[in-house]
Amino acid sequence: MKSILLTTVAVAIIGGGILYGERLAKDKPRDDGRVVITYWEKWSAFEKEAMEAVVNEFNDSQEKIFVKFVSVAGISNKITLATAGGVPPDVAGLFGGNLAQYAYHESVMPLDELAAESGISPDDYIPVYYDMCTYRGKLWALPSTPASTALHFNKAILREVGWDPENPPKTIEELDKLDKLAAIKNGDKMERMGFLPTEPGWWPFAWGPLFGGQLWNGYDKLTLTDPDVIRGYEWFGSYAEKYGSGTVQSFKEGLGTFNSPQNAFMDGRVATVMQGVWMANFIEMNNKDLEWAAAPFPTPADRPDLVNPTIIDLDILVIPRGAKHPKEAFEFIKFVQSQKGMELLCMGQKKNSPLKKVSKEFIENHPNPYVQLFTDLAYSPNVIVPPKTPIWPQLSQEIRTATEKINGGTDPKEALQDVQNKMQPLLDDIVKYEKARGVLTEEEIAKAKAGGKP
Amino acid sequence: MSETNIRAKKEARAGLLFALPWFIGFSVFLGYPLLKALYNSFTDYSILNPPVFIGAKNYIDLFQDKLFYQSLGNTLYVAFFSVPLSTVVALGLAMLLNTKVKGQAFYRTFFFLPALVPAVPLAILWLWLFNGEQGIINTMMIEPIGTWLNANLHTHLPTNINFLGDKAYAKSVLVLMSMWTTGHAMVIYLAGLQEVPKPLYEAADIDGASAWQRTKMVTLPLLSPVIMFNVIMAIIGSLQYFTQAYVMFPGGAPEQSTYLYTMYIFDSAFRDLRMGYASAMGWVMFLIILLLTNAALKFFDSKVHYEGG
Structure with a gap:
């Protein structure tokens, strides 16, 4: 008797749980009859708040659609699994560098038609940002917040070592000279460096392109052992070499985390750093009194054609395949693309705008005094963009490992050749498949060849 | 049908019914x-699209993949050192905690506690402990000891070790960290120790056996089934080591020296969206575990003492 009762109770609890969970998972219809769309975004803290403000603004302006904003950690994996399981959100905020992978697997929806219907045009955007949203001739995403990078330098240290703080290094050779002047080595311990390529170490792929090297031909061949690429990594490795590999690695190890007062640049342990448009805000939060400025990153003296290099980063909005309300989802994306929506978002996140049209107030009221510089850099012919290929997530990790090897004393050519050997077959598979599917057309190939820059 | 037959059938059905949930x-x-x-x-198979049959290509690619061998090597290295080490540490602790001392219950809890800390916060703590510049292991152990020895005995020892950034040390950090969770094995050893019949020790005492002889002739043989169980679990556990390494050494830095096999499986499946390749790796690991477990069973076969059996 007792056991029957227990079984009944157990079944009731499990069954009830499943039914209730099912109800929870479904979006409750709203009393006002608006369609609820779910939006997963990777941000937290102030970046999340900035997007929340945009969402609220949209919701207030709407009678038909309501956006439910969810901040999600580890978003890439979760979106993949949710999409595979057929229950993705309607809008997702992802990393632009990975777009080719999503597009290749068609896990996101092409947006060309929706964009055309809404009157969104490539001409609205700074070219590099719009270009990052496309893959093999189709539009798969639209920007949320963009970024570009520049050399940030500590004026007090420059002055201390006798360098004109209004005249930061313009060539790589000058940067090396400044590093020598600013470096302090005590026994076998580094106490300060003028520049450290691995701080913050977020873009290990950029050193080749910084010296004019191309990482691939834009469609089917990696060119990691291109002499200019190798030259870039030789320069990168020279920093470990000149002070001793172990010494520099220990120094790097002891540097604080990025968003803390112990950040190497903020507490004066490196005099200059390659950083993005967001840096001003983090300096403000962690070390208000730092006397700093920003300028375009230096270029090799013998390559004046490479002037104004900048690494481009982009956060994107996509509609995952299988989203229940793609039309409504795009309404929201469209709102973010409006000048008003975009400036609210980018101002809140303290970044530049991906749109060509920028209001005077946006520049004037922007908390980053160098926002115009970062905007201008995004127009530079020498933008450095991660290769748009589905193998990028793995390729970038392999390049990172190569830089670790170079810092450990391996010859750059050998380290890069390893990456080339390992990754080229994977790219071959992809190209073969894309050609078979008709995605990689002659026109696409011609465009890649003509474009030069991937 | 005889009554016993019906009974046996009924019992079998009940047995099956009870085993059914499992x-x-x-x-x-x-x-x-x-x-x-x-x-x-x-x-x-990319997870996102239906799998397409490609025959043995994944396995062929796998056996030509340098990183496959490197990650497998890293994992076997960690297992090779951590299994014996954790066995000795857990067994040693259990024996100590089995002695009658004041506050025995307190010590038992105390030594088990670390096993309860979740892996991720633990990994972050270890990151600070092992930090190459300001880590407490460097500032409180390596530096003072190294400095003193260098000054007094004219040695040339390092006064600072970059545990996490130097590939010569990074793997040993993983081995050391695996000691942290020996609590589980320790508890099982402790239970096993309490099963050892007291009269055997008394008899050994009367025969004039020393402490070491008692351990060797009485404790270890009677504990051997428990040791076998723990060693096999430790082998499996160490081959599946993942969380701490994934948190502490992103991408297996430095130079993939800490890139474990499980990390490669995870990255292949969820970063590169190559679930087919990852599945092949998973199966290779399954076979390796099967082989090693089998080898361990064979090894213990002649050495394990089963009471009453």
């Missing part, structure tokens, strides 16, 4: 995924 659980959560993974390992 059997369903096993089929749904282990059996099916295992077979599905075996099928997937012969396909090109």
Whole structure:
């Protein structure tokens, strides 16, 4: 008797749980009859708040659609699994560098038609940002917040070592000279460096392109052992070499985390750093009194054609395949693309705008005094963009490992050749498949060849 | 049909019924995924699109993949050192905690506690402990000891070790960290020790056996089934080592010296969206574990003492 009762109770609890969970998972219809769309975004803290403000603004302006904003950690994996399981959100905020992978697997929806219907045009955007949203001739995403990078330098240290703080290094050779002047080595311990390529170490792929090297031909061949690429990594490795590999690695190890007062640049342990448009805000939060400025990153003296290099980063909005309300989802994306929506978002996140049209107030009221510089850099012919290929997530990790090897004393050519050997077959598979599917057309190939820059 | 026959049938049915929940659980959560993974390992499968059969390509690619060997080597290295070390540490602790001392219960709890800390916060703590510049292990151990020895005995020892950034040390950090969770094994040893019949010790005492002789002739033989169980679990556990390494050494830095096999499986599946390749790796690991477990069983076969058996 007792056991029957227990079984009944157990079944009731499990069954009830499943039914209730099912109800929870479904979006409750709203009393006002608006369609609820779910939006997963990777941000937290102030970046999340900035997007929340945009969402609220949209919701207030709407009678038909309501956006439910969810901040999600580890978003890439979760979106993949949710999409595979057929229950993705309607809008997702992802990393632009990975777009080719999503597009290749068609896990996101092409947006060309929706964009055309809404009157969104490539001409609205700074070219590099719009270009990052496309893959093999189709539009798969639209920007949320963009970024570009520049050399940030500590004026007090420059002055201390006798360098004109209004005249930061313009060539790589000058940067090396400044590093020598600013470096302090005590026994076998580094106490300060003028520049450290691995701080913050977020873009290990950029050193080749910084010296004019191309990482691939834009469609089917990696060119990691291109002499200019190798030259870039030789320069990168020279920093470990000149002070001793172990010494520099220990120094790097002891540097604080990025968003803390112990950040190497903020507490004066490196005099200059390659950083993005967001840096001003983090300096403000962690070390208000730092006397700093920003300028375009230096270029090799013998390559004046490479002037104004900048690494481009982009956060994107996509509609995952299988989203229940793609039309409504795009309404929201469209709102973010409006000048008003975009400036609210980018101002809140303290970044530049991906749109060509920028209001005077946006520049004037922007908390980053160098926002115009970062905007201008995004127009530079020498933008450095991660290769748009589905193998990028793995390729970038392999390049990172190569830089670790170079810092450990391996010859750059050998380290890069390893990456080339390992990754080229994977790219071959992809190209073969894309050609078979008709995605990689002659026109696409011609465009890649003509474009030069991937 | 005789009464005993009916009874036996009834019992068998009841037995099956009781085993059913486990059997369903096993089929749904282990059996099916295992077979599905075996099928997937012969396909090109991105999770996002249906798998496409490609024969043995994944396995062929795998055996030509340098990183496959490197990550497997890293994992075997960690297992090779951590299994014996954790066995000795857990057994030693259990023996100490089995002695009658004041506050015995307190010590037992105290030494088990670390095993309860979740892996991720633990990994972050270890990151600080092992930090190459300001880590407490460097500032409170390596530096003072190194400095003193260098000054007084004219040695040339380092006064600072970059545990996390130097590939010569990074793997040993993983081995050391695996000691942290020996609590589980320790508790099992402790239970085993309490099962050892007291009269045997008394008899040994009367025969004039020393402490070491008692351990060697009485404790270890009677504990051998427990040791075998723990060693096999430790082998499996160390081959599946993942969380701490994934948190502490992103991408297996430095130079993939800490890139474990499980990390490669995870990255292949979820970063590169190559579930087929990852499944092939998973199956290779399954076979390796099967082989090693089998070898361990064979090794213990002649050495294990089963009471009453």
